[in-house]
Amino acid sequence: MTPRVVFPNKILPYALVAPQLAITLVFFYWPAGQALYQSMLKEDPFGLKSKFVWFDNFRRVLSEPAYLNSIKVTVVFSVATAAVAMSVALLLAVMAERVMRGKGFYRTLMIWPYAVAPAIAGMLFLFMFNPSIGSLAIVLHKIGIAWDPLLNGTDAMVLVIVAAAWKQISYNFLFFVAGLQAIPKTLIEAAAIDGAGETKRFWTIVFPLLAPTTFFLLVINTVYALFDTFGIIHAVTGGGPGRSTETLVYKVYNDGFVNLMLGYSAAQSVILMIIVISLTAIQFRYVEKKVHYG
Amino acid sequence: MATVDLKDVKKVYAGRVEAVKGVSIAIPDKQLCVLVGPSGCGKSTLLRMIAGLETISAGTISIDGKVVNEIGPTERDIAMVFQNYALYPHMKVYDNMAYGLRNRGTPRDEIDKRVRATAKTLELDHLLDRRPRELSGGQRQRVAMGRAIVRYPKVFLFDEPLSNLDAKLRGQMRVEIRNLQRSLGVTSVYVTHDQLEAMTLADILVVMNAGLVEQVGAPLDIYEKPASTFVASFIGAPPMNLLALADGAARSTATPPAGAVTLGFRPEDADAAHDSETPLGALVLPVVVEAVEPVGAESFLHCSAGSDRIIVRVAGRAMAKPGDRLQVVAPAEKLHWFDQAGKRV
Amino acid sequence: MIGQSPFRTFIAHAVLVLGILIVAFPIYYTFVASTHTLQTILRPPLPLVPGGEFWANYKEALFGGVGRIGGVGVGTLLFNTTVMALGIAVGKICISILSAYAIVFFRFPLRMTFFWLIFITLMLPVEVRILPTYKVMVDFGLIDTYAGLILPLIASATATLLFRQFFMTIPGELVEAARVDGAGPWRFFFDILLPLSRTNIAALFVILFIYGWTQYLWPLLITNSNDMNTIVIALRKMVSFADADTQWHLVMVTAMLAIVPPILVVVLMQRWFVRGLVDSEK
Numbered sequence: 030m031t032p033r034v035v036f037p038n039k040i041l042p043y044a045l046v047a048p049q050l051a052i053t054l055v056f057f058y059w060p061a062g063q064a065l066y067q068s069m070l071k072e073d074p075f076g077l078k079s080k081f082v083w084f085d086n087f088r089r090v091l092s093e094p095a096y097l098n099s100i101k102v103t104v105v106f107s108v109a110t111a112a113v114a115m116s117v118a119l120l121l122a123v124m125a126e127r128v129m130r131g132k133g134f135y136r137t138l139m140i141w142p143y144a145v146a147p148a149i150a151g152m153l154f155l156f157m158f159n160p161s162i163g164s165l166a167i168v169l170h171k172i173g174i175a176w177d178p179l180l181n182g183t184d185a186m187v188l189v190i191v192a193a194a195w196k197q198i199s200y201n202f203l204f205f206v207a208g209l210q211a212i213p214k215t216l217i218e219a220a221a222i223d224g225a226g227e228t229k230r231f232w233t234i235v236f237p238l239l240a241p242t243t244f245f246l247l248v249i250n251t252v253y254a255l256f257d258t259f260g261i262i263h264a265v266t267g268g269g270p271g272r273s274t275e276t277l278v279y280k281v282y283n284d285g286f287v288n289l290m291l292g293y294s295a296a297q298s299v300i301l302m303i304i305v306i307s308l309t310a311i312q313f314r315y316v317e318k319k320v321h322y323g
Numbered sequence: 324m325a326t327v328d329l330k331d332v333k334k335v336y337a338g339r340v341e342a343v344k345g346v347s348i349a350i351p352d353k354q355l356c357v358l359v360g361p362s363g364c365g366k367s368t369l370l371r372m373i374a375g376l377e378t379i380s381a382g383t384i385s386i387d388g389k390v391v392n393e394i395g396p397t398e399r400d401i402a403m404v405f406q407n408y409a410l411y412p413h414m415k416v417y418d419n420m421a422y423g424l425r426n427r428g429t430p431r432d433e434i435d436k437r438v439r440a441t442a443k444t445l446e447l448d449h450l451l452d453r454r455p456r457e458l459s460g461g462q463r464q465r466v467a468m469g470r471a472i473v474r475y476p477k478v479f480l481f482d483e484p485l486s487n488l489d490a491k492l493r494g495q496m497r498v499e500i501r502n503l504q505r506s507l508g509v510t511s512v513y514v515t516h517d518q519l520e521a522m523t524l525a526d527i528l529v530v531m532n533a534g535l536v537e538q539v540g541a542p543l544d545i546y547e548k549p550a551s552t553f554v555a556s557f558i559g560a561p562p563m564n565l566l567a568l569a570d571g572a573a574r575s576t577a578t579p580p581a582g583a584v585t586l587g588f589r590p591e592d593a594d595a596a597h598d599s600e601t602p603l604g605a606l607v608l609p610v611v612v613e614a615v616e617p618v619g620a621e622s623f624l625h626c627s628a629g630s631d632r633i634i635v636r637v638a639g640r641a642m643a644k645p646g647d648r649l650q651v652v653a654p655a656e657k658l659h660w661f662d663q664a665g666k667r668v
Numbered sequence: 669m670i671g672q673s674p675f676r677t678f679i680a681h682a683v684l685v686l687g688i689l690i691v692a693f694p695i696y697y698t699f700v701a702s703t704h705t706l707q708t709i710l711r712p713p714l715p716l717v718p719g720g721e722f723w724a725n726y727k728e729a730l731f732g733g734v735g736r737i738g739g740v741g742v743g744t745l746l747f748n749t750t751v752m753a754l755g756i757a758v759g760k761i762c763i764s765i766l767s768a769y770a771i772v773f774f775r776f777p778l779r780m781t782f783f784w785l786i787f788i789t790l791m792l793p794v795e796v797r798i799l800p801t802y803k804v805m806v807d808f809g810l811i812d813t814y815a816g817l818i819l820p821l822i823a824s825a826t827a828t829l830l831f832r833q834f835f836m837t838i839p840g841e842l843v844e845a846a847r848v849d850g851a852g853p854w855r856f857f858f859d860i861l862l863p864l865s866r867t868n869i870a871a872l873f874v875i876l877f878i879y880g881w882t883q884y885l886w887p888l889l890i891t892n893s894n895d896m897n898t899i900v901i902a903l904r905k906m907v908s909f910a911d912a913d914t915q916w917h918l919v920m921v922t923a924m925l926a927i928v929p930p931i932l933v934v935v936l937m938q939r940w941f942v943r944g945l946v947d948s949e950k
Contacts, residue, residue, distance in 0.1 A: 257793075
């Protein structure tokens, strides 16, 4: 529904779009194109010459055990983070809607983690759970859990999942609260009159009507877990111990910047691009079909 | 037996705002009681208190003889039709109607029987598999009613269910609701701001204003003997003409009763007369015609008598034209007198 | 509604309080740690109440002689981070609002092409194009510069989309009235459009400021000199769990300083921020 009324200027619009277009071309399309091109090059061992090898890099990437490992790590990490972050946020949002007083107070206090850099969140959690000086680690030891994220791969994974989920809770919370408030009060009243108690009302009316929000957050949380969590991984575990927390994006960084396997890393970037585009496409398709209730 | 009794019910918001100031109504079994009044008079609040959607600040509400103040809407065995229908958007029509029965653990075949029977009565049987967003306003309204009917509740509650429909549909649905309620025999409370709906639907009419009940009674009784100037001008369209006696504009050959300060007569009870024959005790008012509204079967003459404005109804086409001078005559038995406080004398 | 069990209300409050504790605890813990001596920290468990070293620690971190990472004081770090965050927020808002304005209020050939070109950038966050973007920066000589920190991060389209969405809800009559009143496109933009967009701009500012402040991967790559580090990166460099030299109490102070400004921004501008976040869903 564009306003049918426009200004007649013919040159001005180009001038207005120019800055963004310029930046986009130079810092987005050109590098993206480069990444595509680079993914099909292979450097010789001395890094002096490169050869055009078509999809050879891709073949090597997809057959490398470490890459398959990072796919597994990423999937586990994303699913766990999204699940924890979303369910905790949903629970808190429902409770926040339920109380009569103090909604604003609770909401303000829930927002903090959004402002914290993921990397810092990771470091703080590591600090709390560090086997030698972390207070919470001491608590775990006292209970009898042999907690050591520096040596145990599973412990490390748990730590980054907790840190990543913690940070996402506020974002999800805000969206869930908005989604809950969008449900007309009369629907809840009608359900109550129809004999549904609080719990039943939640599962039969509220939760289904939250579906668009839930789906949206699922995609957002997944993209978050795929990319924004680089900081957490890098700051806390460095992908270790023993690659147990090496996610796809971390591997791109590691192979490209640390190990300087440029073509190889570029191929991984391209694969990541394809994954993200598919996810975004799914989201937009779903949003197009988005059900408008009532 | 499902009577609804309100005894001195009050609703106070946030310690200060009194939405309902002490209302007592007794609704016998199987009757349709209409709460009518202008916006903000407290009728919806009262309905919601009967439903259990609002807490009761003082007084008691009893359904079927049992006080229900502390009982939630889930357990009150009532059904409600909302103004915006409140249909569950993610469920098909069938499930919308079955929801309440499922929650109460009714066996599946019983649910199916009732839903289909109700759908048939309301002409919804071909729509059972549709979702609410695929239905028209009138169809949604019927589903909302079907959802209420299928549960065989003790009381039906209606919260301005026809406001969102166009005029023609409203007229049709009015008759349908009336017939349905009569055939089902369920005690009902119906809220509306439309006095026409109120008059045609009610067995018992309750006129409310500013949180209080102005008058309770059968519609025609209220029409013929309004208890206050508020009721007099609210019920009946066009509204009753009210003239202040002190003005001197009203001239009558009968003496007003003691304490009367205002005189009222309905447009349809007066007549424009060109001759000067006046029955005993009638009101005779010289007026100047300002405008004529021909509606077809009747015409309304808007006239002025000094600083007062009055409306007179004449049958068919009016002979008068703007600028004409007339005598308006209203017979003595059709005159209403009101005192200083606006109450009937 | 009658029948809301008071017990359940109590549970709701309890869950919320628990949630707040979980959410606030790490930050509180960091604050407490920043007010104790190094020795206290090295001997866990850390006491739950703040210690007495608040002024001493903060003074040392802010003004102390020996910076912890190559002689760079916290002041410089904060400055860098602020410049970066502000640059990204302001830069992105500016170019996006202009583009959205052009796309919505003008008709010109290639209009939709430009729109799609910008729109596609939504799909690929910077992490996916790090290597080649880095190369571009090297080629332009933008390593270790503020421009290098800022420019690649304003290339994506979220803000443009938001503005476009908002502009499309502006009734055409407003433009007509402006034109009848003799206002050209610039006057319309400054006198009418901008004031109307205030809330959107405020919300976007908060979101983008946070986005810029919390950046990690990109500043990591583009800054070699310690002088240009953001406080987030510097923090990482300060922390080494294996190295007994880590000045934990000062690390905690730095962490607090890295967290507090964005939290302040979010809390103070809460209302706009929440609305902007939720509206941008569409």
